[in-house]
Amino acid sequence: MLDGIEYKANEKMANSEELExxxxxxxxxxxxxxxxxxxxxxxxxxxxxxxxxENLYNxxxxxxx
Numbered sequence: 485m486l487d488g489i490e491y492k493a494n495e496k497m498a499n500s501e502e503l504e505x506x507x508x509x510x511x512x513x514x515x516x517x518x519x520x521x522x523x524x525x526x527x528x529x530x531x532x533x534x535x536x537x538e539n540l541y542n543x544x545x546x547x548x549x
Contacts (some may be wrong), residue, residue: 514547 486494497503509515522540525531531539 509548512547515544518543518547 497505518540522531522536526533526536
């Protein structure tokens with residue numbers, strides 16, 4: 485059971501027309517790993533934004549075929 489701030493946040497999300505339920509796919513470890521590796525490659529200058537975003541998109545499509 486939720487309590488405290490978690491309970492309040494859950495209630496706010498459940499009763500809000502502006503907030504949507506987050507897709508479970510966004511919590512998938514494969515998606516998180518892709519996001520982290522892509523972010524690191526951008527941060528450390530190993531990739532350009534255009535290539536990194538296209539690569540991320542294509543790999544995510546492969547995960548969810």
